[in-house]
């Protein structure tokens with residue numbers, strides 16, 4: 001009888017314990033799952049902006065899984081890097097048949113058509129970001145994608161001289177500007193329907209005595225960046241400032257990143273412009289998320305460090 005009573009008491013206390021511990025166990029399991037899920041989720045494309053500045057597009061991007069994002073990866077490998085001191089010669093030989101484009105410049109037919117001025121038009125071309133990055137990275141090679149009249153390139157060349165660096169700056173631009181740009185740049189001469197943007201760029205670089213450290217690559221950004229990759233021309237700093245629509249920025253950032261030396265920095269202008277529904281920003285943020293890198297802001301520029 002006593003044993004029966006004892007067994008009854010035992011089983012009812014077991015039931016009570018189970019009733020208490022089961023929900024607690026479920027709760028602990030739930031908490032663990034949530035914590036693990038939170039820890040293993042990919043970090044969001046962090047920028048140093050307040051949440052108010054994060055566009056809905058960026059938030060939508062961050063919902064993709066890393067497997068989905070993998071299909072956007074550019075996997076082309078570039079050739080082995082050539083030494084930085086050989087880059088200028090390589091470009092002159094391969095692009096300009098062995099003669100510097102500054103040799104015997106300006107040609108007679110263009111001399112009277114070119115402006116000689118210290119006021120070179122650009123956009124954010126003297127921003128603090130250039131000095132900040134050049135001080136930090138001490139680049140041997142800089143590739144600028146989108147040069148126009150050379151304002152930012154000349155500024156970077158002057159900074160590298162000031163810091164005692166021997167830096168080669170390669171300026172990629174098709175020197176076509178954009179349709180209608182001449183409405184605002186009537187001062188750039190036109191010859192048989194051809195705007196002399198390239199010549200004016202050369203003139204500006206010559207006027208600022210930077211012909212030894214700046215070289216143009218007068219092609220579309222896609223073909224020039226592919227070519228540098230093929231030749232094994234890598235840069236410590238890559239600046240992106242050509243087309244500001246999503247597709248152009250996306251292609252330039254991906255191709256620019258391929259020719260970045262390990263530890264290099266890629267950066268660009270117009271993170272905040274609203275053109276093409278914030279095309280530059282969407283491209284940069286998507287790129288950063290895929291590569292698990294962080295987007296930082298310096299003035300109007302975005303900056304991505306690889307270390």
Ligand SMILES: C[S@@+](CC[C@H](N)C(=O)[O-])C[C@H]1O[C@@H](n2cnc3c(N)ncnc32)[C@H](O)[C@@H]1O
Nearest residue numbers: 122125146148151152173174177220221242243
């Ligand atoms: C905003 S401007 C560059 C300004 C320059 N970084 C500065 O601060 O003085 C853009 C330049 O990109 C060039 N560009 C646009 N799309 C290009 C492309 N697909 N290939 C080569 N150049 C391009 C234009 O010709 C123009 O000169």
